[in-house]
Amino acid sequence: MPSHGAKRKAQTGRSATGGSVPSAVASLASGPGSDPLRQPHPFHEEAERHGIVLREFYPPEMSNARARTYQAGEIPRPIEQLDAALQDTLRERENVQVKDAVVHWFKTDLRTADNHALSCASQKAREAGVTLITMYLVSPQDLEAHVVAPVRVDFVLRSLRILRDDLAKLDIPLYVETVEERRQIPARIAELMESWGASHLYANMEYEVDELRREAKLVRMLAEKGMCMEIIHDTCVVPPGQLRTGAGKQYAVYTPWFRSWMAHLRKEPGLLELGEPPVRNPESARRTFGHVFDSEIPVAVSNKTLADEDAVRLRALWPAGEHEAKKRLDAFCKQRIGHYDRKRNFPAEAATSSLSVHLASGTLSARTAVRTARDRSAGGEGTQTWISEVAWRDFYKHVLVNWPYICMNKPFKPEYSNITWSYDEAHFAAWCEGRTGYPIVDAAMRQLQDMGWMHNRCRMIVASFLSKDLLIDWRMGERFFMEHLIDGDFASNNGGWGFSASVGVDPQPYFRIFNPRLQSEKFDKDGDYIRKWVPELRGIKSSAIHEPYARGAGALAKKNGYPEPVVDHSAARERALTAYKEGIESGL
Known part of the structure; x- marks a missing residue:
């Protein structure tokens, strides 16, 4: 409130x-x-x-x-606290044996395509011959504390329903639950994993302070319980910490940072490799975890509800899910990216990609956006300008990680x-x-x-x-x-x-x-x-x-x-x- x-x-x-x-x-x-x-x-x-x-x-x-x-x-930065938790528990986590299931925790990565943590979780489950379970936790207090717009909450819930249907085709359950007390999220995750007989949890890293500190706590908590949490860099094309000035410091100015970002991608082309989608679960998944498939996705969250007339208009303007994201990306690269550099500043023109909502909610990865623009567009100044705009998202997250007090x-x-x-x-x-x-x-x-x-x-x-x-x-x-x-x-x-x-x-x-x-x-x-x-x-x-x-x-x-x-x-x-x-x- x-x-x-x-x-x-x-x-x-x-x-x-x-x-x-x-x-x-x-x-x-x-x-x-x-x-x-x-x-x-x-x-x-x-x-x-x-x-x-x-x-x-x-x-x-x-x-x-x-x-x-x-x-x-x-003062230790929150990402340093998380790194310390991962390092301190490394031996315990490496010794954890796969049990009945592997879990992927969706957050701001609501897609099956090019999702690094989901790919890792799927591979782990496949190698062990066990079920992959996915989950999403709705936290009304987090939505309030983070001042999330009702229109964005509605978009996320609609995207979750599409994601659930896509996963169900692979016999992969998406478990959704509302956790009223935000501080109880780590404990609730541990309880769910114990109830499913799961020993491994995968999630993509979020770079805000609350989330980094929460994950540091969760890594240690699960390690004490004989479980393993793996946190993967996925949101940024180039993970924070990999770009440094000649003096070894984080860039605070975009232009030299962007030159370094581009040079790093040329040096490390694997950063633009797209993650594999999850594979189908074993046939036993629905028999063993049928109750997990049955969880309901809320239509709305009480403190973030759209008025009926707003919902009709906004849902028509912003179709949800990763399929819509791909459709918009393909259309933009085919029709408008070539003149993006010349027309992007004129609000009366239909010259932008309208993909920011998908990048923010993770129905599209920044990697996919950059890779598609590079491979499928006609190239030229328009393409380079748009890629540089996508890179701004990386830059601001790099800034956030190094100067976390901007969250405060x-x-x-x-x-x-x-x-x-x-x-x-x-x-x-x-x-x-x-x-x-x-x-x-x-x-x-x-x-x-x-x-x-x-x-x-x-x-x-x-x-x-x-x-x-x-x-x-x-x-x-x-x-x-x-x-x-x-x-x-x-x-x-x-x-x-x-x-x-x-x-x-x-x-x-x-x-x-x-x-x-x-x-x-x-x-x-x-x-x-x-x-x-x-x-x-x-x-x-x-x-x-x-x-x-x-x-x-x-x-x-x-x-x-x-x-x-x-x-x-x-x-x-x-x-x-x-x-x-x-x-x-x-x-x-």
């Missing part, structure tokens, strides 16, 4: 808003206690009052000093948490609802509300507008996106907001502030995108559509109920520059 501050904000917008997206803050963390590095500076109390931290699940915002200890490597409500640059943000509820509601008086901003926000998705160029425009023109805490926008996006992914969403709010890894200085009018004129010159999503302005045929009140179309806009701009961009720009400068120089 949102904190008190977030609940209060929900009254001014269309949904609960007001916090950050702590998709991976340590769920087992205690309060700040007496450790001075855990004490947030009083400067952050305003953000706390406005629900930036989900206090039902997480401690207060950490101090900048503690964030810097992560930067310096003085902190910006990549801790000093940027000292900016005096605005928490103007009326301005935030206007932004959420698409009534800022800036047509390109309002069109984009209305697209998000209607489709559960927004064009990437527009994501940058509206994020810059919230954090720079309105000077509202970027974490409120970050959370709002996660609450509404069908393709919501913590690392990519956080990275995008970091770019637009100038608090992330992007090397450009804070005084890069998008002018929404210029962005509108450049990327929606004829106003087609605006007219589609802002019906009040459809009667404006000239360039006045980009700023009707400043170009002689104010009377028509006002008559149709379109608002005047909530702020003056020039004045807002100067205010933002001053606030950023003072915050950075505060030395806190």
Whole structure:
């Protein structure tokens, strides 16, 4: 549940808003206690009052000093804790004998094709002549703590039903269960494995903090019970930790990282080899584990349910499952990838792949996307540009692994948490609802509300507008996106907001502030995108559509109920520059 501050904000917008997206803050963390590095500076109390931290699940915002200890490597990173658990239990795990079944745990990898952990589990079961069981655990508390959008939950549940049917054709059961208490997931997995007589558990690695710490705990717990858990790198084309600068550090800038990423793939072509699909289970599987085949997939999760009319519209827009992902990928490579570099920034064009939802939920692997684009498209700049866009997903996960405090409500640059943000509820509601008086901003926000998705160029425009023109805490926008996006992914969403709010890894200085009018004129010159999503302005045929009140179309806009701009961009720009400068120089 949102904190008190977030609940209060929900009254001014269309949904609960007001916090950050702590998709991976340590769920087992205690309060700040007496450790001075855990004490947030009083400067952050305003953000706390406005629900930036989900206090039902997480401690207060950490101090900048503690964030810097992560930067310096003085605190073990969660992935290091997981690596230690795997290393410490290696001998015990190697000595575990296969029993009655092998289990694969689906998480954000809802596919049978090119799924590394599933392939390994299937091979292990086949070699031992035992049954492969797959499972998926629904955690309402995780969905709440990670601020997952109802539209994404619905997509996942629909994908699970398709996945279950595909597996059933191979006599492989998909067991689905709802675990109400998120802390009970490790213990429940151990109980299920014992009840099935399973000794081996396979899962693909998730790189957020909560998940890494949970898996470290589970590896040790199962080892103590004489069981083995194997965790496989699968989400990223190049696993985190394999790309280093000449000084041996993690890249913090995309361009040199991408050059290293491409060079690494040329050096290690096996990273683009696709995993084998699972093989059919033994004939005894249905006799022995018939009760596992009978588990039901919920139609909805109580705290993440779509309204009926929204469900009909969104399900038509976003068919679920890996077959749809493959269909879209093939169509994109055949029809649009060749001009992707030239048209991808124009939201009125049908020029993008619309595959982000499948990459986020794992109905398509990034490996398959890159491999297919390389092998089946016509090549050229369009293909290279699209592959570089897929690579951004790897980059942001690499950043997350090395600087895990970004999952803990902190910006990549801790000093940027000292900016005096605005928490103007009326301005935030206007932004959420698409009534800022800036047509390109309002069109984009209305697209998000209607489709559960927004064009990437527009994501940058509206994020810059919230954090720079309105000077509202970027974490409120970050959370709002996660609450509404069908393709919501913590690392990519956080990275995008970091770019637009100038608090992330992007090397450009804070005084890069998008002018929404210029962005509108450049990327929606004829106003087609605006007219589609802002019906009040459809009667404006000239360039006045980009700023009707400043170009002689104010009377028509006002008559149709379109608002005047909530702020003056020039004045807002100067205010933002001053606030950023003072915050950075505060030395806190």
